[in-house]
Amino acid sequence: GGRSGRRLVRSYDEPCKKMTLYFHDILYDYSNSTTNSTSAAAAKPTALATAVSPNGTFFGEVVVFDDPMTEETRALPPPSLRETAAARAQGVYLYDSKEVYDAWFAFSVVFNSTGRRGTLNLMGADLMSEKTRDISVVGGTGDFFMSRGVATLRTDAVEGLVYFRLQMDIKLYECYI
Amino acid sequence: GGRSGRRLVRSYDEPCKKMTLYFHDILYDYSNSTTNSTSAAAAKPTALATAVSPNGTFFGEVVVFDDPMTEETRALPPPSLRETAAARAQGVYLYDSKEVYDAWFAFSVVFNSTGRRGTLNLMGADLMSEKTRDISVVGGTGDFFMSRGVATLRTDAVEGLVYFRLQMDIKLYECYI
Amino acid sequence: GGRSGRRLVRSYDEPCKKMTLYFHDILYDYSNSTTNSTSAAAAKPTALATAVSPNGTFFGEVVVFDDPMTEETRALPPPSLRETAAARAQGVYLYDSKEVYDAWFAFSVVFNSTGRRGTLNLMGADLMSEKTRDISVVGGTGDFFMSRGVATLRTDAVEGLVYFRLQMDIKLYECYI
Numbered sequence: 001g002g003r004s005g006r007r008l009v010r011s012y013d014e015p016c017k018k019m020t021l022y023f024h025d026i027l028y029d030y031s032n033s034t035t036n037s038t039s040a041a042a043a044k045p046t047a048l049a050t051a052v053s054p055n056g057t058f059f060g061e062v063v064v065f066d067d068p069m070t071e072e073t074r075a076l077p078p079p080s081l082r083e084t085a086a087a088r089a090q091g092v093y094l095y096d097s098k099e100v101y102d103a104w105f106a107f108s109v110v111f112n113s114t115g116r117r118g119t120l121n122l123m124g125a126d127l128m129s130e131k132t133r134d135i136s137v138v139g140g141t142g143d144f145f146m147s148r149g150v151a152t153l154r155t156d157a158v159e160g161l162v163y164f165r166l167q168m169d170i171k172l173y174e175c176y177i
Numbered sequence: 178g179g180r181s182g183r184r185l186v187r188s189y190d191e192p193c194k195k196m197t198l199y200f201h202d203i204l205y206d207y208s209n210s211t212t213n214s215t216s217a218a219a220a221k222p223t224a225l226a227t228a229v230s231p232n233g234t235f236f237g238e239v240v241v242f243d244d245p246m247t248e249e250t251r252a253l254p255p256p257s258l259r260e261t262a263a264a265r266a267q268g269v270y271l272y273d274s275k276e277v278y279d280a281w282f283a284f285s286v287v288f289n290s291t292g293r294r295g296t297l298n299l300m301g302a303d304l305m306s307e308k309t310r311d312i313s314v315v316g317g318t319g320d321f322f323m324s325r326g327v328a329t330l331r332t333d334a335v336e337g338l339v340y341f342r343l344q345m346d347i348k349l350y351e352c353y354i
Numbered sequence: 355g356g357r358s359g360r361r362l363v364r365s366y367d368e369p370c371k372k373m374t375l376y377f378h379d380i381l382y383d384y385s386n387s388t389t390n391s392t393s394a395a396a397a398k399p400t401a402l403a404t405a406v407s408p409n410g411t412f413f414g415e416v417v418v419f420d421d422p423m424t425e426e427t428r429a430l431p432p433p434s435l436r437e438t439a440a441a442r443a444q445g446v447y448l449y450d451s452k453e454v455y456d457a458w459f460a461f462s463v464v465f466n467s468t469g470r471r472g473t474l475n476l477m478g479a480d481l482m483s484e485k486t487r488d489i490s491v492v493g494g495t496g497d498f499f500m501s502r503g504v505a506t507l508r509t510d511a512v513e514g515l516v517y518f519r520l521q522m523d524i525k526l527y528e529c530y531i
Contacts, residue, residue, distance in 0.1 A: 006189035012360035012500070012530055040237030042271070042416075043220035043397035060394035060418045062219075062446075064237045064281075066274045090273045090302050091281050092239075094396070096444045097420045104418075104445050106283060106460060108302035121300050121313045123475050124495065125444050125462035136475045136493025139313025141301065141327055146189070146350055150495055173500055176189055183366035217414030219448070220397035239396075241414045241458075243451045267450045267479050268458050269416075283460060285479035298477050298490045316490025318478065318504055323366070323527055353366055 118142020295319020393419035472496020
């Protein structure tokens with residue numbers, strides 16, 4: 001036929017596609033201004049959070065986010081960043097430990113520029129005590145059709161409880177071109 | 178040996194399996210009757226929802242569902258639909274945007290009829306401003322053992338805040354037969 | 355080059371890797387002691403839970419967990435179990451049915467021993483009325499780089515509303531060695 005066929009490229013030692021994106025999260029925590037916030041707790045802080053997390057690990061807290069991702073690291077992004085972001089990360093993280101400050105993520109990276117269109121879907125444990133930690137790229141759509149791989153997370157900046165920035169090195173080992 | 182071996186079928190241009198299902202969601206929102214509801218918010222609407230979502234985008238709301246899926250589109254399904262449904266969709270969606278009406282889904286499609294048994298597991302961003310949007314089929318079990326693919330979502334009907342219906346075109350590109 | 359290459363092993367009839375782990379969940383429910391708890395509801399029990407779940411199916415409840423996993427079944431684990439656990443399961447489950455007692459899981463199994471390092475990422479429906487039910491292993495990292503497979507769940511013990519133990523037979527059908 002006239003249409004060109006997709007082809008699977010697999011490589012297990014070197015990624016077939018690689019990119020670094022910075023994930024910016026500004027939490028609205030019920031006390032600060034909402035103007036800049038890009039994420040929101042799903043429920044009011046519960047008695048539980050205090051009862052079981054005397055160390056402030058926020059055990060049980062579920063946070064929904066629509067976070068800008070940029071190609072360059074930079075300070076607290078301006079509200080207008082969303083428009084110029086390389087991508088957006090949409091989904092959820094949760095604080096899942098009583099004793100240490102650990103999180104778990106499930107989200108989509110949404111690309112919507114002239115160069116790239118489509119999504120990558122990721123999930124995994126963000127074990128914050130480790131310098132770097134890996135989560136899974138479990139699928140993709142559009143320009144990332146059926147992709148799989150690994151993303152390596154590194155905490156790049158933390159400003160109190162309101163802002164953090166993660167460096168995400170996304171490495172795809174299955175690409176369809 | 179005597180047992181028949183499974184075989185992997187891959188195709189990247191045409192799906193190896195394809196089906197269309199309609200996803201019916203009836204939200205119980207704390208004020209209406211619960212009789213027909215198939216989904217429920219995980220937490221009471223928070224001050225946050227009002228504070229950060231003046232436009233009513235429900236940013237931060239997490240909804241758990243057990244929704245019937247049918248092979249034919251149809252109006253608001255009767256409570257008895259569950260028994261005759263082709264499948265059930267079980268999982269969670271969340272409203273993840275301040276400015277627009279966007280959602281994110283993670284769920285299982287559960288098949289339990291004489292013709293089909295097993296589950297498909299999906300996740301991805303439901304960017305509602307797009308006419309169609311793709312999410313990932315990241316795995317499967319039973320008759321859908323180890324399947325992967327893409328599901329294309331299209332809003333088929335909306336009745337206020339209480340009912341919506343999504344058309345889901347599920348296309349598997351990795352099948353194991 | 356000098357570095358050794360990864361190799362993909364696929365097998366669809368017999369797993370390329372197999373293990374059994376027991377998942378221990380001790381819920382803190384706002385009334386009991388938090389000392390032993392390994393999981394926490396994300397929100398206070400809502401009016402909804404009562405309104406739509408007269409049968410006590412906890413429809414809409416979202417629970418975040420950091421649960422120890424052991425290689426042997428055993429009674430209610432002591433608080434110190436965490437240190438000796440074979441792995442930890444971190445993530446979320448939710449009760450997603452009005453009429454029956456059904457749950458949905460998304461989580462990571464985190465291995466951090468001398469023998470095994472890395473994570474497996476799982477999601478799927480825990481249809482509790484079935485004796486066994488399958489969920490998907492959708493990805494992995496570290497020693498479980500890019501793994502996929504199926505985990506079979508079986509309820510091994512239930513003690514009231516506070517403790518349950520699941521047997522998880524994890525079978526990987528795609529391994530990268």
